[in-house]
Amino acid sequence: MTSLKKLLLGEQGLVVIFAIAFAIVAATVPNFLTERNMLGLLQSVVTIGIVACTMMFCLASRDFDLSVGSTVAFSGMIAVMASNATGSIVLGLIAALLCGGAVGLVNGVVIARFRINALITTLATMQIVRGLALIASDGRAVGINDPGFYQLALSKFLGIPTPIWVMAIFFVIFGFILNRTVFGKNTLAIGGNPEASRLAGVNVSRMRIWIFALQGLVCAVAGVLLASRITSGQPNAATGLELSVISACVLGGVSLAGGRAAMTGVIVGVLIMGIAENVMNLLNIQAFYQYVVRGLILLLAVLLDNLRSAAAGRRG
Amino acid sequence: MQDFLEFKAISKGYPGVQALADVSFSVKKGAVHGLMGENGAGKSTLIRVLSGDQSADTGEISIDGSTQHYRSVRDAFDAGVIVIHQELQLVPELTVAENLWLGRFPGKAGVIDRSRLTNVVREKLSEIGIEIEPGAKVASLSIGERQMVEIAKAVMADARVIALDEPTSSLSSRESEILFSLIERLRSQGKVILYVSHRLDEIFRLCDSLTVLRDGKLAAHHADITAVTREQIISEMVGREISNIWGYRPRELGDVRLEVKDIAGRKLRTPMSFTVRQGEILGFFGLIGAGRSEMTRLVYGADTRSQGSVSVDGIEVVADSPPHAIRGGIVLCPEDRKFYGIVQGRNIEENMAISSRRHFSPFGILQPKKEAELAEQFIAKLRVRTPSRKQDIVNLSGGNQQKVILGRWLSEQGVKVLIIDEPTRGIDVGAKSEIYEILYELAAQGMAIVVVSSELPEVMGITDRIVVMCQGRVAADIERDDFDERRILAAALPDVANASELPNQQVQ
Numbered sequence: 001m002t003s004l005k006k007l008l009l010g011e012q013g014l015v016v017i018f019a020i021a022f023a024i025v026a027a028t029v030p031n032f033l034t035e036r037n038m039l040g041l042l043q044s045v046v047t048i049g050i051v052a053c054t055m056m057f058c059l060a061s062r063d064f065d066l067s068v069g070s071t072v073a074f075s076g077m078i079a080v081m082a083s084n085a086t087g088s089i090v091l092g093l094i095a096a097l098l099c100g101g102a103v104g105l106v107n108g109v110v111i112a113r114f115r116i117n118a119l120i121t122t123l124a125t126m127q128i129v130r131g132l133a134l135i136a137s138d139g140r141a142v143g144i145n146d147p148g149f150y151q152l153a154l155s156k157f158l159g160i161p162t163p164i165w166v167m168a169i170f171f172v173i174f175g176f177i178l179n180r181t182v183f184g185k186n187t188l189a190i191g192g193n194p195e196a197s198r199l200a201g202v203n204v205s206r207m208r209i210w211i212f213a214l215q216g217l218v219c220a221v222a223g224v225l226l227a228s229r230i231t232s233g234q235p236n237a238a239t240g241l242e243l244s245v246i247s248a249c250v251l252g253g254v255s256l257a258g259g260r261a262a263m264t265g266v267i268v269g270v271l272i273m274g275i276a277e278n279v280m281n282l283l284n285i286q287a288f289y290q291y292v293v294r295g296l297i298l299l300l301a302v303l304l305d306n307l308r309s310a311a312a313g314r315r316g
Numbered sequence: 317m318q319d320f321l322e323f324k325a326i327s328k329g330y331p332g333v334q335a336l337a338d339v340s341f342s343v344k345k346g347a348v349h350g351l352m353g354e355n356g357a358g359k360s361t362l363i364r365v366l367s368g369d370q371s372a373d374t375g376e377i378s379i380d381g382s383t384q385h386y387r388s389v390r391d392a393f394d395a396g397v398i399v400i401h402q403e404l405q406l407v408p409e410l411t412v413a414e415n416l417w418l419g420r421f422p423g424k425a426g427v428i429d430r431s432r433l434t435n436v437v438r439e440k441l442s443e444i445g446i447e448i449e450p451g452a453k454v455a456s457l458s459i460g461e462r463q464m465v466e467i468a469k470a471v472m473a474d475a476r477v478i479a480l481d482e483p484t485s486s487l488s489s490r491e492s493e494i495l496f497s498l499i500e501r502l503r504s505q506g507k508v509i510l511y512v513s514h515r516l517d518e519i520f521r522l523c524d525s526l527t528v529l530r531d532g533k534l535a536a537h538h539a540d541i542t543a544v545t546r547e548q549i550i551s552e553m554v555g556r557e558i559s560n561i562w563g564y565r566p567r568e569l570g571d572v573r574l575e576v577k578d579i580a581g582r583k584l585r586t587p588m589s590f591t592v593r594q595g596e597i598l599g600f601f602g603l604i605g606a607g608r609s610e611m612t613r614l615v616y617g618a619d620t621r622s623q624g625s626v627s628v629d630g631i632e633v634v635a636d637s638p639p640h641a642i643r644g645g646i647v648l649c650p651e652d653r654k655f656y657g658i659v660q661g662r663n664i665e666e667n668m669a670i671s672s673r674r675h676f677s678p679f680g681i682l683q684p685k686k687e688a689e690l691a692e693q694f695i696a697k698l699r700v701r702t703p704s705r706k707q708d709i710v711n712l713s714g715g716n717q718q719k720v721i722l723g724r725w726l727s728e729q730g731v732k733v734l735i736i737d738e739p740t741r742g743i744d745v746g747a748k749s750e751i752y753e754i755l756y757e758l759a760a761q762g763m764a765i766v767v768v769s770s771e772l773p774e775v776m777g778i779t780d781r782i783v784v785m786c787q788g789r790v791a792a793d794i795e796r797d798d799f800d801e802r803r804i805l806a807a808a809l810p811d812v813a814n815a816s817e818l819p820n821q822q823v824q
Binding site for chain 2: 181
């Protein structure tokens with residue numbers, strides 16, 4: 001019992017849970033372990049996976065970002081509208097990145113410089129940005145004129161769709177940033193003890209602004225890929241994304257109290273979210289039940305986080 | 317009289333450390349028994365085992381001849397053992413009486429019998445001689461009064477063994493006196509009191525017998541405290557003779573290194589100026605709230621300055637944030653290590669390299685090998701006691717944490733001014749003298765050092781000059797040759813009539 005507990009609550013506990021869940025699902029659910037379904041599953045978690053990369057930094061530094069869903073929708077929208085208007089996909093992408101980055105920058109400046117609680121700030125920007133997306137499109141979906149835009153999501157490299165590659169590259173880049181750069185170490189230090197980090201010479205407010213700005217940029221990338229996949233700019237896209245992303249991060253061992261994060265954990269958290277949804281689809285479970293399951297997973301994630309910190313406390 | 321409370325071969329280990337090894341001793345009925353030892357000697361672990369909060373790996377506790385098998389604080393409570401911790405366990409928004417009854421309110425069907433609630437408490441309080449109104453909210457009481465309430469709680473529960481962990485650490489001398497007479501009354505009622513303290517004066521004044529722990533082992537047990545001397549106890553605690561823990565050595569002083577001119581801020585309104593010379597150790601002394609820490613934060617740029625300038629070697633340092641101060645050669649070891657110093661959850665290496673790594677991380681990419689070298693170098697140089705540089709800093713003792721923070725700054729480049737706020741608070745005697753040695757060495761290399769402390773013996777023991785602060789102002793500036801305890805204290809006190817409110821000085 002105690003060794004099982006140690007295994008489940010330890011450093012690699014999540015990977016173990018994931019491996020067990022994966023094995024059970026692969027053995028029991030028909031059509032799960034096929035190439036087509038696997039690619040579909042990965043495609044379905046691209047948005048969550050990409051946004052989780054920077055959400056991890058946000059949570060690790062004791063912050064919070066609720067505005068990601070709106071930013072994804074807004075920047076996707078901008079990408080489509082700008083490329084329709086200018087006839088250039090590249091310009092559309094640049095516009096989307098600028099808008100996403102701007103939203104993040106505003107979040108960061110308000111939170112770090114004006115010292116407004118991150119929860120409140122991003123709750124506000126979440127609504128403002130969603131509103132902007134609705135205003136810009138007059139509440140309707142905006143179709144894509146240039147079929148080249150579809151290729152962002154449809155193109156493949158070595159048989160694997162581009163969005164999955166993008167997600168994988170993001171995992172690698174942000175894993176590197178977290179573990180091997182001063183930026184990553186300072187993020188964890190801020191989450192561990194913000195005031196001590198400040199007195200140790202870390203420029204805490206600049207770090208926080210950067211983290212939020214990055215978050216906005218990354219949301220823009222996710223928004224562009226999402227728009228390409230659903231072949232239009234949808235003002236109502238990605239509603240509730242923030243909660244799925246935070247669930248995935250927490251499930252992946254990122255502490256809501258800050259100071260603890262690991263890229264592998266977040267990847268596994270993202271995949272667990274994806275598998276849960278994928279399996280329910282394969283089993284033809286009504287969409288309504290999926291909300292309940294998602295909520296239960298979140299609850300489980302927080303409970304696990306709690307147990308894990310208690311275990312870590314005892315070890316210390 | 318016979319032995320009432322007995323510890324029999326108690327051992328308790330945590331990962332990486334044997335907190336208690338085979339500790340046995342006993343205490344007689346109606347005795348106040350002192351428990352002393354350096355930080356990390358095992359006192360807290362022993363108290364935790366006694367309180368039922370943690371269970372011993374081996375060994376047992378027996379009370380009044382019967383072996384106890386309790387597994388929780390609740391079980392210990394039922395067995396008549398109550399531990400009063402430094403952090404008090406009272407609900408501030410409830411009244412004294414409500415706190416005393418908490419968990420078992422008198423009454424029927426959930427309706428509280430208010431008159432019984434108050435009357436029983438009033439009776440009990442007067443029985444043990446505590447003058448506190450049962451209807452008063454705990455939030456309105458002083459720390460000392462709250463402690464009385466905690467003790468009353470123990471008495472209400474018919475405790476047979478009461479353990480007090482550093483009870484006077486936040487009391488004024490007058491409050492301490494009241495506590496001592498209460499303890500003496502409890503002794504005469506036949507209770508066993510286990511008294512944990514660093515303060516030798518209190519131990520000699522209160523205790524009948526004494527146990528000294530060192531490195532988790534029993535260092536000495538004195539059944540009769542009148543047969544021992546202070547020096548003996550100190551050497552038992554440290555395990556070696558310490559003749560002079562300050563070890564002060566005079567140095568050659570150079571030119572003015574740090575010049576602070578008319579600085580003021582939101583929390584320090586009166587502009588303040590001082591200078592520190594190369595190789596000089598300047599002490600800042602004052603009561604809590606005199607503005608010492610505020611001054612250090614202004615010099616370091618941790619708080620915003622409204623006016624004034626700071627220069628190092630004649631060059632002005634635009635210290636409006638810690639990174640600027642660090643680049644200008646000023647570093648700060650803050651007062652409260654837990655809140656301002658260490659980054660919890662990160663290991664020694666990361667805590668050390670947090671600032672200096674910018675010098676050897678091209679494009680912000682870490683060089684793990686260099687960080688490891690740096691950590692190993694300073695762990696060895698500062699003699700940080702740890703199994704590995706990968707150890708989480710929270711697992712270190714206070715002294716070793718302080719050394720890691722010193723290592724953080726010594727690994728920086730071009731540090732010319734070291735400000736160290738409460739250098740040895742919560743640090744045991746052995747590590748203290750090591751830290752002083754480090755300061756002397758740095759000063760000898762020409763660094764200007766500012767030591768802020770509320771321990772007068774410490775400031776007088778290690779500094780070349782003392783600036784006394786009082787109510788946000790410089791009250792006196794005294795050279796080492798003129799150091800005089802009474803003169804310094806008089807300058808620190810805002811009003812001599814309040815002398816009894818002076819916080820207790822740590823006894824060395």
